[in-house]
Amino acid sequence: MQSKAYAHLYTGHGKGKTTAALGLALRAAGHGMRSIVIQFMKGQHYGELDAVKKLDGLITIEQHGSAAFCKPDDENIEEHHRYAREALERSRDTLYGGTYPIVILDEIVTAHLFKLVSLSEILGLLKGRPSGVELVLTGRGAPKELIDACDLVTEMQEVKHYYTTGVEAREGIEY
Secondary structure, three states: OOOOOOEEEEEEOOOOHHHHHHHHHHHHHOOOOOEEEEEEOOOOOOHHHHHHHHHOOOEEEEEEOOOOOOOOOOOOHHHHHHHHHHHHHHHHHHHHHOOOOEEEEEOHHHHHHOOOOOHHHHHHHHHHOOOOOEEEEEOOOOOHHHHHHOOEEEEEOOOOOHHHHOOOOOOOOOO
16 A cells, blocks of 8 residues: 555546546556445446456446436436435445545546535545545546645546547447
């Protein structure tokens, strides 16, 4: 375990936030470090769920979300809210549990954008985490207070994406 741990934030409207976080977990796994990825708002199947099974338990991914994508005017918003509460509680337990030196809260920032998690709850996780736990937050729309509270902030900017021409998500590439 590292002597000093930092808080990372991957945000912005470009593709690659979760991928950057998973890259960090993969790099850590190469050094025998365990990571957990707690996914907010994700219940769909992605290739990385199968890939981590081949890493002998060094990376764990837990999904806390519906198989249906959440939209701001979603009629099932209470279901999405329930999943977010579960993910938040699991995040707290994991941060203080001592099992994982790296905790990734994937899409927690997006959950805040959708009003499923409050900014004060996210800031509380940052401020209250044990000093030896590297914490990674992902999701679009990070507010200034969250950017200021993190040690490393990367903003993914979309310059061009083929989905604007009607290309659907492809297995093994986008999911």
